[in-house]
Amino acid sequence: MKYRRPEVRRRFSGDSANDYKGGDKDLLVEYMRHHSFRRPIEVWLANIKAMLEINMDITSNWEAELGNKAYHLDAEWFIAQESMYYLSFCTPSDPADEFSMTENGYGVYEGPTSTQTCSDTGEVEVSFL
Numbered sequence: 001m002k003y004r005r006p007e008v009r010r011r012f013s014g015d016s017a018n019d020y021k022g023g024d025k026d027l028l029v030e031y032m033r034h035h036s037f038r039r040p041i042e043v044w045l046a047n048i049k050a051m052l053e054i055n056m057d058i059t060s061n062w063e064a065e066l067g068n069k070a071y072h073l074d075a076e077w078f079i080a081q082e083s084m085y086y087l088s089f090c091t092p093s094d095p096a097d098e099f100s101m102t103e104n105g106y107g108v109y110e111g112p113t114s115t116q117t118c119s120d121t122g123e124v125e126v127s128f129l
Contacts, residue, residue, distance in 0.1 A: 002081060003048065003074070008044070011044075013041065014041075016039060017029045017040060046069075046070065047070040047071055047074050051066065054069070056082070063079050067079075114126075
């Protein structure tokens with residue numbers, strides 16, 4: 001679950017809404033007021049809980065349900081992640097073996113993390129860090 005990654009967690013660090021580090025600060029502050037959250041981390045934890053508990057059955061309306069249970073911008077991000085990318089399962093070759101996921105295995109991501117276009121040359125610079 002990419003949402004649990006440290007850089008997402010840092011966005012919600014701090015003791016009050018004034019400490020929030022996202023570009024959507026005004027929207028988050030309003031959401032916190034409306035839902036009686038005191039600290040941004042409470043929003044992050046409630047979002048994780050909503051994402052983990054949502055019934056993603058093909059016959060359910062899970063997108064709308066999640067939108068009602070989580071901060072709407074993060075719910076939209078989660079829905080896009082779940083709808084636009086593939087879920088992968090790893091199975092050991094020997095059924096007697098166990099599969100272990102490393103501490104940061106939930107954040108495995110294949111692809112560039114950022115791209116920039118050089119204003120002088122027009123060349124696109126891609127970062128995989």
